[in-house]
Amino acid sequence: MKILKKGNEAIGEAAIRAGCRFFFGYPITPQNEIPEYMARELPGKGGVFLQAESELAAINMVYGAAAAGARVMTSSSGPGISLKQECISFLAGAELPCLIVDVMRSGPGLGGILPCQADYFQATRGGGHGDYRTVVYAPASVQEMADLVARSFDTADRYRTPVILLADGALGQMIEQVEFAEEKEAGSRDQEWAVGSPCGSRPKTVTSLNLDAKGMEKHNLHLQDKYNTIKEHETMAEHYFTEGAKIVLVAYGMAARICKGAVDELRADGVEVGLLRPVTLWPFPDRELAEAVGSADRVLAVEMSLGQMVEDVRLSVGCLAPVDFYGRTGGVVPTVKEIAGVVRDSLKRGEGK
Helix, strand or coil: CEEEEEHHHHHHHHHHHCCCCEEEECCCCCCCHHHHHHHHHCHHHCCEEEECCCHHHHHHHHHHHHHCCCCEEEEECHHHHHHHHHHHHHHHHHCCCEEEEEEEECCCCCCCCCECCCCHHHHHCCCCCCCCCCEEECCCCHHHHHHHHHHHHHHHHHHCCEEEEEEEHHHHHCEEEEECCCCCCCCCCCCCCCCCCCECECCCCCCCCCCCHHHHHHHHHHHHHHHHHHHHHHCCEEEECCCCCCEEEECCHHHHHHHHHHHHHHHHCCCCEEEEEECEEECCCHHHHHHHCCCCCEEEEEECCCCCHHHHHHHHHCCCCCEEEEECCCCCCCCHHHHHHHHHHHHHCCCCC
8 A cells, every 4th residue: 555655754664664673873954754753663663763872873883783683774864974984884894784874965064954966975985994885775766765775674684784775855855655565574683693693602703803914805805705796686777768869867866856857858859868777876787877878979977966976977888978967066956957958958069969
């Protein structure tokens, strides 16, 4: 049954239905409805909600719960995610599964509370220290926010890795119809690697500390093998009229919704334009994009930032076609007519056919 739900609340409900019973966080706009929802609903499910004294404390509590084998999550926005980065690196190094939700606001610094997409580098480049990656999902609707929460937990468990769900303030506050999956039994999550699991006569420990150079190198190579497996099996993208398109737009999240409207408007006027929407920002769908660009004259990357994803677009496209960029920032959300106008202007200049 479909019900109306705000994006942030859909994340909370989907997490509970996916078996999450531990949430640790600290308030920051525009994601506050997530901890509010978890504070209201988790205790009735036998779960634990705790508002930590800071973002640093919250992410370290996530580490503790994950190390014990619990299905756990936290949420924040750009400034808070920045504070969590050190421990996200610890989580990756210790191979601990968890979900980290980032509902983006404008920046840098404290910035503002309006939607933006300028946390792309922070999420996809491993914003902490060391050779590590986090899987990053980018929903474009309230339904997808719910669906990708469940997928995020499953991916985190399958690969023993932290996963980031990267949305923005507009999606977090948007109310749409959503249908939730059946609730999973939280049950016991005995993980052979977790603290407290049977380990002969010695206590089990979980750590990312390794003072032996060769041992640390071996662990890093193991992580890279895991990331390569994730690239092979978990990459996701949506194609929208990309087959035979002469101009291919590339956008994610809210910007992709706007670009879809622009594609519809331009197609109605006979312009052969399509959209490639990355659903996983890491791993980035480079092969899917290269295939979509096969017959294109140009590529246009559209972001609610001043140019971050465009670097991955250029790496993926290579010399197959020229890559242009259009972005708005500071909380300014581009319109359908605005994007369609950018494409039409390029056609007038003879940059596409």
